[in-house]
Amino acid sequence: MAFTVCVLTAAKKEQYIASYIAGDTPVTGHDVMAEMIARHGMPQRRVIAWFVNNYTRPLDWTIDEDATVEFIMTDSPTGLRIYQRSLDFIFVIACARATGRKAMLKHSIADGHYWELEGGIVTQLDIDRIKIEMQEIIKRDSPITREILTIDKARRIFQRQGDLEMSELFIRANLDPVEVYRCGEFYGYFCGGTMASSTGLLRLFDIVLYEQGLILRFPTTENPDEVSHAKIIKSMGDVFFDYAHWLEVLDLNYLNKLHHRVTEGKIQELILIAEAFHSQRLGNIAEDVASRPVKVVTIAGPSGSGKTTFSERLKVQLMVCGKNPVTLPLDNYFKEREESPKDEHGEYDYERIDALDLELLENNLTGILNGEEVTTPIYNFITGRKEPGKIIKLRPSDVLIMEGIHGLNDRILKMIPDDSRYGVFVSPLTGICIDPHNRTSTGDNRLLRRLIRDYRTRGKSAQTTLEVYPKVLNGAKKYIFPYRNRADAIFNSALPYELGVLKPYVEPLLHTVDENSQVFSEALRLLNILRFVPSLNNDGIPNNSVIREFIGGSCLDV
Numbered sequence: 001m002a003f004t005v006c007v008l009t010a011a012k013k014e015q016y017i018a019s020y021i022a023g024d025t026p027v028t029g030h031d032v033m034a035e036m037i038a039r040h041g042m043p044q045r046r047v048i049a050w051f052v053n054n055y056t057r058p059l060d061w062t063i064d065e066d067a068t069v070e071f072i073m074t075d076s077p078t079g080l081r082i083y084q085r086s087l088d089f090i091f092v093i094a095c096a097r098a099t100g101r102k103a104m105l106k107h108s109i110a111d112g113h114y115w116e117l118e119g120g121i122v123t124q125l126d127i128d129r130i131k132i133e134m135q136e137i138i139k140r141d142s143p144i145t146r147e148i149l150t151i152d153k154a155r156r157i158f159q160r161q162g163d164l165e166m167s168e169l170f171i172r173a174n175l176d177p178v179e180v181y182r183c184g185e186f187y188g189y190f191c192g193g194t195m196a197s198s199t200g201l202l203r204l205f206d207i208v209l210y211e212q213g214l215i216l217r218f219p220t221t222e223n224p225d226e227v228s229h230a231k232i233i234k235s236m237g238d239v240f241f242d243y244a245h246w247l248e249v250l251d252l253n254y255l256n257k258l259h260h261r262v263t264e265g266k267i268q269e270l271i272l273i274a275e276a277f278h279s280q281r282l283g284n285i286a287e288d289v290a291s292r293p294v295k296v297v298t299i300a301g302p303s304g305s306g307k308t309t310f311s312e313r314l315k316v317q318l319m320v321c322g323k324n325p326v327t328l329p330l331d332n333y334f335k336e337r338e339e340s341p342k343d344e345h346g347e348y349d350y351e352r353i354d355a356l357d358l359e360l361l362e363n364n365l366t367g368i369l370n371g372e373e374v375t376t377p378i379y380n381f382i383t384g385r386k387e388p389g390k391i392i393k394l395r396p397s398d399v400l401i402m403e404g405i406h407g408l409n410d411r412i413l414k415m416i417p418d419d420s421r422y423g424v425f426v427s428p429l430t431g432i433c434i435d436p437h438n439r440t441s442t443g444d445n446r447l448l449r450r451l452i453r454d455y456r457t458r459g460k461s462a463q464t465t466l467e468v469y470p471k472v473l474n475g476a477k478k479y480i481f482p483y484r485n486r487a488d489a490i491f492n493s494a495l496p497y498e499l500g501v502l503k504p505y506v507e508p509l510l511h512t513v514d515e516n517s518q519v520f521s522e523a524l525r526l527l528n529i530l531r532f533v534p535s536l537n538n539d540g541i542p543n544n545s546v547i548r549e550f551i552g553g554s555c556l557d558v
Contacts, residue, residue, distance in 0.1 A: 004487075006234060017068070018032060018070075019067075028369055029049070029061055030061075044074060045506075046074045047071050048201055058196070060146075073224070074219060082195065083202065086144065086201070086202055088105065088113065091130070091140065095117060097405060098126075098133040103116075106213070106244055107343070108442070109232060109310070110232045111214065111217065111218065112215040117121060122212065127207050130134075130214075137199050138202055141199055142183055142199045144183045144187070145182050148178070154167075154175075154187075155171070157180075157187050158508075161186070161187065161456065168261075169435060189437075190437065191434055195199045204219050204225070227540075233484065233485050236484065237429075239429055240318070243429070246277065250273070254435050255533060258534055262500075263438055267500075274497055275495075282314060282317050283320075286317035288317050288488070289323075290323055293420065295394065296410065299407045299424045304428060304446030305446060308556075308557075309545075310403075310546065313544060313556070314424075322393065326402055328376060328400055328401065330359065330407060332386070333410070334355055340355050351405070351474070353406045353412075358411060360377070368394055371394060375438040405480055408480075410483065410486070424489050427446070427492070428498075431494045448552075450472075451551050455509055461509075462510055463519060465482075466521055492555045495545070498547050500534050500536035506530070511527070540555075543556075
């Protein structure tokens with residue numbers, strides 16, 4: 001075996017890269033990994049898969065030609081997703097063997113996946129049995145093998161297993177042949193592709209009872225060697241269950257049901273119902289604000305959540321309630337560009353709260369709340385400097401609406417008296433699952449929205465947006481999500497039809513990502529998910545919909 005090795009260190013994380021020169025004997029990822037461990041002490045426990053010529057492959061993948069390879073570690077976003085979907089597969093198998101019941105993935109919560117079991121509530125005895133079975137499967141280090149099946153054979157197998165939703169989606173996506181994974185007698189299809197090559201790589205997990213189901217917990221990229229014990233925020237859980245119940249009432253739990261709506265000609269009806277649901281929740285929040293002595297509403301949420309549309313629609317609803325709202329975007333308080341903080345790579349970091357001129361913001365807020373006439377800034381993103389903006393003077397019935405990713409940060413909330421403020425956290429928190437074992441993550445939802453908006457309004461390529469998005473996600477984890485429990489209300493900006501509307505916009509953008517780019521595998525993963533989604537046109541979407549903030553055509557100032 002002949003290859004040259006390169007070990008790179010970035011942001012305290014090591015990358016193990018090798019250029020393989022083909023010899024007489026083909027090699028697998030396990031073969032190359034053994035050499036990497038011997039030569040460079042690569043931490044075997046964290047290796048979950050590898051890139052071969054920039055394509056994600058399981059460790060048992062064989063190469064017999066010259067190739068550049070990189071090992072995928074569980075402390076990377078790609079590695080963590082592979083770990084999660086592989087552990088989900090083992091969990092599904094363990095549920096079937098230990099309880100005889102089908103596992104149904106609902107959504108993510110507290111750095112884990114929330115599951116329910118078909119046929120009723122979950123008990124602690126169920127959990128104990130599932131956990132023991134999972135530990136046995138992992139202890140046996142059973143292979144998880146990749147198989148290529150014809151579509152008709154794959155459908156028969158999945159129907160026999162009771163996975164009717166995915167069997168139908170194979171037809172909808174026109175998959176032939178179908179790439180599946182097998183562990184023992186069980187077959188699984190998990191969107192996003194590559195799985196761990198054996199169960200022995202999945203030793204870290206925990207299962208805890210929650211509501212009528214359970215949470216399967218994983219490690220995180222920040223702590224890859226231990227299971228997360230993130231605190232469960234009840235208000236977030238309530239939003240998840242409220243939305244899940246609503247989808248059940250609509251009989252819209254999985255993507256095959258969205259396909260049915262298309263064939264039945266009922267997409268416009270679904271759009272109207274979904275938008276009415278948003279309007280109802282917005283109205284409830286506005287009435288709650290109007291019933292209190294609130295002078296400032298602070299709105300926060302990660303990038304791609306639709307915060308601007310929410311703030312504009314909330315302004316309208318507050319006027320219906322007899323209030324006169326005035327908006328103050330926090331983005332206008334960015335520091336002068338040369339004063340902005342930088343990250344470990346020396347690049348400007350606009351995700352940190354220190355990127356805002358907090359001193360000027362506090363002075364302005366103090367004056368506004370004291371009834372003074374205050375000239376607020378507007379930030380010129382071209383020059384990187386603040387310029388004089390609108391003048392604000394609050395009257396007795398006026399409410400100041402402040403919107404920005406840091407709207408619930410303690411350093412901003414302390415500027416406002418407790419009895420005068422009301423906080424709202426906005427994010428697409430959940431949506432239609434692909435099938436009972438596959439979900440679309442909230443991070444993916446926001447990313448698809450942002451890919452379209454960045455290209456449409458800022459001329460940014462999909463590759464550029466994908467390259468910066470990990471930094472955006474890290475910023476959200478550090479500076480946004482820890483403060484969501486400060487909110488008085490949570491608004492789920494997800495729409496059950498939106499993936500179908502986003503698909504025709506975002507698919508062509510993802511196809512432009514260069515094969516040699518470091519984000520190529522991420523583009524392929526998203527395309528693999530979108531293949532199961534029906535394409536929908538945007539004709540019937542109201543011009544005040546949150547989705548218009550991203551695809552265009554909004555009547556609001558977004």
